[in-house]
Amino acid sequence: xxxxxxxxxxxxxxxxxxxxxxxxxxxxxxxxxxxxxxxxxxxxxxxxxxxxxxxxxxxxxxxxxxxxxxxxxxxxxxxxxxxxxxxxxxxxxxxxxxxxxxxxxxxxxxxxxx
Amino acid sequence: xxxxxxxxxxxxxxxxxxxxxxxxxxxxxxxxxxxxxxxxxxxxxxxxxxxxxxxxxxxxxxxxxxxxxxxxxxxxxxxxxxxxxxxxxxxxxxxxxxxxxxxxxxxxxxxxx
Numbered sequence: 001x002x003x004x005x006x007x008x009x010x011x012x013x014x015x016x017x018x019x020x021x022x023x024x025x026x027x028x029x030x031x032x033x034x035x036x037x038x039x040x041x042x043x044x045x046x047x048x049x050x051x052x053x054x055x056x057x058x059x060x061x062x063x064x065x066x067x068x069x070x071x072x073x074x075x076x077x078x079x080x081x082x083x084x085x086x087x088x089x090x091x092x093x094x095x096x097x098x099x100x101x102x103x104x105x106x107x108x109x110x111x112x113x114x
Numbered sequence: 115x116x117x118x119x120x121x122x123x124x125x126x127x128x129x130x131x132x133x134x135x136x137x138x139x140x141x142x143x144x145x146x147x148x149x150x151x152x153x154x155x156x157x158x159x160x161x162x163x164x165x166x167x168x169x170x171x172x173x174x175x176x177x178x179x180x181x182x183x184x185x186x187x188x189x190x191x192x193x194x195x196x197x198x199x200x201x202x203x204x205x206x207x208x209x210x211x212x213x214x215x216x217x218x219x220x221x222x223x224x225x226x227x
Contacts, residue, residue, distance in 0.1 A: 043203070043217040044217075045214055100163050102163055103213075107157045
């Protein structure tokens with residue numbers, strides 16, 4: 001276990017639904033991340049939060065809306081998604097180690113948009 | 115656009131074989147290199163963080179080397195075991211805020227007993 005949990009682990013939603021992904025870290029880290037992994041593509045960074053402030057938004061469509069209410073929790077709110085948004089969504093948190101930020105990942109939410 | 119390349123894409127070896135794979139990255143944007151091990155249905159697990167040219171790190175039967183001047187890192191597994199079967203990811207920290215990482219597609223290793 002990495003100390004980062006994600007719920008739900010699997011989600012099937014229609015294009016008109018609204019749902020939220022939740023991430024929680026119990027490691028005392030102060031930065032959290034959302035990544036997307038589509039089939040045959042590398043992990044792509046979506047959002048970065050540092051001390052609850054969004055510091056990076058990698059040109060992600062507005063149908064994905066992140067929220068970081070405190071340093072332990074991160075949400076990804078989903079609405080009017082497209083089938084091409086079906087992917088594995090991974091959350092991570094980080095600590096500074098060996099001159100870099102070592103990221104700890106959750107197990108991911110497998111999202112299917114129908 | 116920064117690109118991290120990993121090769122081979124997949125690898126099948128017999129138990130007991132030693133193996134290695136490559137991660138290539140643009141040397142002009144180097145801050146740190148991370149290696150992760152990702153088993154199916156589990157979380158990616160951090161293996162190494164490497165920052166200095168010539169760095170060599172070891173964890174049990176797994177080791178990694180780094181050449182920042184030519185932009186590559188090798189991961190070695192000595193005496194592969196079935197439990198080593200996983201996807202091995204490398205990621206470049208190019209110095210962005212909070213150590214943003216650019217990942218390669220990974221090398222999927224299968225070790226047959």
